[in-house]
Amino acid sequence: MKQLLINVILSYLGSLSFAIIINVPHRLLNAAGITGIFGWLVYLACRDLHLGIFMSNLMGAMIIGMVSYVFARYKKVPILNFNVPGLICLAPGALTYEGVHDTVFKGVSQGLDIVVRVMIVILALAVGTMLSQLIDEALKRIWQKIWT
Structure with a gap:
């Protein structure tokens, strides 16, 4: 339980800090931090269920x-105020740094494995973001058909 609380606090502070850096309006900072909490908790839950690096990041990004x-x-307001932080x-x-470090100092063969994992994470984040947009569009269309 203590570890979960630490994860919640640090994910909030990480998202909040980045929101401040990219000049998100002050009235939106709390919501940006909460968005980071949701994504991080879903990522941790998927990781603890051993769903793999791709699915964990995909589900976190989708949430x-x-x-x-x-x-x-x-x-x-625009969605980017919450999505990016x-x-x-x-x-x-850190994984990117480790991959570049290993590629330069230990050789391409050792660093390539980590670089591929970085690419998988980046792909998962992009796909998760796109899936959330598709789900939102589908829900909007369903909502319009029900109420019109």
């Missing part, structure tokens, strides 16, 4: 996208 759409509609916790920064 971030869906929560971002909810906040964007509620606050009437939320995704920063899932970005493979």
Whole structure:
């Protein structure tokens, strides 16, 4: 339980910090941090279920996208105010550094494995973001058909 609380606090602070860096308006900072919490918790849950690096990042990015759409509609602002800070916790920064370091100092064969894992994570984040957009569009169309 203590580890979960630490993860929640750090994912909130990570997303909030990046939102401040990219000049997200002050009234949206809390929602940007909450978006990061949702994505990170889903990522951790999928990782603990041994779904693999691709599925864990994909599900985390998809949840971030869906929560971002909810906040964007509620606050009437562009989705990027929540999506970009939320995704920063899932970005493979340390893994990228390790891959480049190993490629340069230990040889291409050892660094290539890590670089491929970085590409998988980046692909998962992109696909998860696109899937959340597709789900949002589908739900909008269903909602319009029901109420018109």
